[in-house]
Amino acid sequence: MPPLQPASITALRTQSEPLSFAIAPAISSDAFKSAHTRDLPHAKRWDDHWSIESRGFEGSALKRSAIQPSDRKVISLGTGRPTADYYPWDSMTTESMPPTLAANGLNYGSGIGSPHLLRFVTEHVEMMHQPRYSDWAVCLSCGSTSALDIIYRIFCNRGDTILTECYTYPGAVEGAGLQGIQVQGVCMDSEGLHPDGLDDILRNWDTSLASKPRVLYTIPTGQNPTGVTQSVARREQIYQIAETHDLIIIEDDPYYYLRLGMQSDDKPDGQGNGGDSVLTAIDRFQAQAVPSYLSIDRSGRVVRLDSTSKILAPGLRAGWVTASSQVINKFVAYQEVSTLGINGPTQLMLWKLLDETWGHEGFLLWLSDLSRRYQSRRDILLRACEKYLPRGLVSWNCPQYGMFLWLELDYRQHPLLRHHTTIQSDVKTFLVQVESRIVLKALEHGVQVTKGSLFSPSPECRRMLYIRLTYAAAPALDLSEGVKLLSDVLREEFSLEADMV
C-alpha cells in the first residue's frame, strides 16, 4: 500500500463527522485515521509496564463530568468555566511588537518567565500583598494545576498526608493521589476551614500509622466548591496553627480578585458603582481586599498560587507562584526539566495587555469591573434560588467572592427516608443514588449541575447532600431558567408540591 498522500486526506475529511466546536470536547485521534490503519492488528497490552505511580490512574473525574456536546440546549450551572464574553481579547496582533520581544516570545525563554512580564507581576504582588519578609520571589507558571503538581513534588513523598478543606477542588485531590499522597479533609463552617478541626487532627496524629502532615492545601477565598471566604481572624488562627505544627500552606487563590460583596437587590445590573475614578478603584481594591496568607506570612511558609484562568482566560495556561526564594528556586528547576515554564505566545499576550496596554491601574480597573459583572450574575442566581427553590429543603449562603453557590439539601426529608427508616443503616449509598438521580434528571431537563460528592476527599464528609452551582458559564439570561429547571427536579425527587416553598 502506498504512503498516505495529501489528496487522500482531503477525501478522508469529507467522509468524516464534522469537527466539534464544543469547549473541551471528548475526542481521540481515532476519528482522524484512515480506514486502512483501523484494520491493522492491535498493539500488545502494556499493563505490566506501568510505574507504581501511573498504575490505575485515569485522570480527572471532574473533567469527565463536564457537559458533552449534544443537539439539545443545556444550561450549564455545572463547570466553573468563565464565559467567553469576559475574555479581554477580541482580536490580537503582534505586528506592532518590537522584533526582539517577538523573537523572545517564540524562542526558548527563562524557566522563571520573561523579564518584562516578571517585572509587572512582581510589582503587582508587592502592591497587593505587601509581604512581611524580604526574600520572597515570584515565578510565572503554566497555570495553578501545573504549579500544584510541582509543589507537591517539591514537598511530599509517597505515603505522606496533606490536609485540605473537607470539600475541595478535585484536581488538587487527584494530583495528590497520583503521587501517592493521602488527602485528609478538615471540617468547615460558614467561614471555611475550621481551626479547631485542623488543630485536633495535628495534635492527635498517630505517627505510628503515618507521618504527620506537613502541608495544608487551602482555597481561602470564594472556596471551590463551597463559595465561602475565610475571615481575617480565621486566617490568623490557621496561620498560627501552621506555625505551631510547622505546616507549609499552599494558598490556592484563583478567586481572590472576584470580590462580589453583599447581595445588592437594588442594583440588578451590577453597574451601580460604575462611576468610580481610577484612584478610587485602586484604593477600594487594596483597602477592602481580604488579606492573603502571603500577606500574613512572616516565616516564608506560604506558597501562593495565582491564576489567570478566572480573571483573563483559562486557555492561556498561565499563572504565578509566590513563595520564599528557596521554594521558587526549586520550582524554577522543576520547570526547567518539564514544561520549561510559561509558553511564549501567552507571555507576549499577557505582557502586552497588562504592562503595555493597561498598566497597574488598568489591570485593577479590569478586575473591579469583572467583579461587578460576576456580582450581577451571582445576584441573578441568588434571586432565582429565592424564587424557585423549596426553602425548607435547600439552604445556601451568599458567596462574597468567586463563582460558586453551594446548595445544601436536607436529605432527611426524602420520602424514602421518611417512610422506610431501615435505609438509615446505609445512608451513604442512598445519598449517592439520590445525588446521581438529581444530576441526571437535571441534565434531562436541560440544566447541568455538579454533584457535591465529587469534591469530597474523605469518606466521612459524604453523609451530606450538596449540589454546586456556578454563575460563571451560562449566558446571564439563562441563569434563572436553569435554577427553575433544577427546582422542578428537586420537587419531583422529594415529592414536594409544585407550589410549596
Add this chain to the structure above:
Amino acid sequence: MPPLQPASITALRTQSEPLSFAIAPAISSDAFKSAHTRDLPHAKRWDDHWSIESRGFEGSALKRSAIQPSDRKVISLGTGRPTADYYPWDSMTTESMPPTLAANGLNYGSGIGSPHLLRFVTEHVEMMHQPRYSDWAVCLSCGSTSALDIIYRIFCNRGDTILTECYTYPGAVEGAGLQGIQVQGVCMDSEGLHPDGLDDILRNWDTSLASKPRVLYTIPTGQNPTGVTQSVARREQIYQIAETHDLIIIEDDPYYYLRLGMQSDDKPDGQGNGGDSVLTAIDRFQAQAVPSYLSIDRSGRVVRLDSTSKILAPGLRAGWVTASSQVINKFVAYQEVSTLGINGPTQLMLWKLLDETWGHEGFLLWLSDLSRRYQSRRDILLRACEKYLPRGLVSWNCPQYGMFLWLELDYRQHPLLRHHTTIQSDVKTFLVQVESRIVLKALEHGVQVTKGSLFSPSPECRRMLYIRLTYAAAPALDLSEGVKLLSDVLREEFSLEADMV
C-alpha cells in the same frame, strides 16, 4: 507604611537597570522589588521540608551553561536554539478567526488537544510514519521535555535504570535523575547507539543489584550531541533487541525533519533544489525520510516524541506524542492533573498556520525549505572546519540530519601528556581541566561552544575529549569566524603552530 501604589512603581522602574532583551536571561524577581521589601527580615530555612525527589535538585546544567548577556559580541556555536530568522510568523492576527475557535483557544481545552489541531497532526503522523498496528493514538503535548517528564512517570519507578546513548540530551538525564531513575549509557559508533552494546548490557544485567532496564531513550536522527543518524538496518536491529528484552523505546526525534543530505560543495547557498514542484517535495520527503521507530513498531512499544521547537519555534512549548492508545490515555490523564495540555494561543497559532494556511503540502514544503537552509549553514560550518581546524588533532563526521557537529579531539597530543606521562594516571580529571580551559578561552575570544562532557550520563564515557558545535543559532555570516576563533584556542591549548594543519 502605606501599601505600594502605582505611582511609586513608576519611580521604582526609572531607578532600575534596563530590562534584558537576551534569550532566556538569568533573572529573578529581586530586581523588581521595592527598597522597603529588601530591608525586611529573611524567610526561615526550609531545608528539612524538601521531598526525597526535590532534595538537592537544582535544575538544568545545560541552561546554566548558556550565554549570559554582555556588551561583548559572542558568536554562539553553543546552544541549539534556532535563529529567530527561521520562525514562520512575522506577525499574527486573530481578527479573522471564527469566534467559536477563538473562544476555544482562550477557554479550557481538552487534555489531548483541540479537534482541529489533533486532526491535522493525526493525518500528518499517519502520512509520515504509516504505523503498522491499528490502535495508535496522538496527543498534543507541552513540548517534548514536558512529555518526557510524563513518560518517565508513566513507566519508571525510583531506582529503575533506563538506557540511553552514552552521549545524550542532558534534559533527558536530569529529568530522569529528578525522579530517582538511573541512566546507563550504551556505547555508540558512527551509526549511533550500538546494538551489541545494548544487547550485552541487557543479557548480563545483574538483577540482584537493580531491576533490569525496561526503557530505552534514544534520539535516532541527527542525535544530540553527536549529530549521527541511525541507519534503517541499525534501527531494525535495535528494535529486535527491544522485542527480545521487552523494552519500551522512547523515540525523541526533534531533528527528524531537518534532513540535510550530503555536503554540497557546489551549492554554497543551499538553493540548488529550489525549483521543486509541490509533488516532488512531498515524494522526496516521504521516499527519502529515514523510517522512524514508530513506523517499524508492530507491538506498540514505541513512544514517539515530536516537537515544534526546531521546525517552527521553541517558545510555543508544543509537540505531539504518538504511541499505543494505552499509553496515550495515561498521558492525557497526566496532562489533566498538571499542565492541562497544550496552551490555547499556541494551539490557535499552529492550527491557523498548519491547517488553514499551509495544509499538508505546505507544511512539507516548509520543512524541505528549512532543511535546505540548515544544509547551507551546515556546509558553511563544515567548510570552516576544513579550512581552520587542525586536522591531525580534530576529527568529525558530516551530520546528515539536525543541527549539531561533534568534534573529537585527540587529547593524547596534549603537550602535558606528551611530556609528563605520569598524568595518565588521572586522565579524567586532566580532561575536565583541558575541556574547561578550552571553553572558557573560546568565550574570551568571542565564541561559545559546548563541553562534550555535559552530555555524558555515565562516567565511563568521560575518557574522551569532545566539543559540540551548532550551526543553528549564530548568524550565518558569523559561523566561519566562530570556527576560526575556536581554532586559535585549540592551537594555543595544544601548542600547535598557527600554520600546522
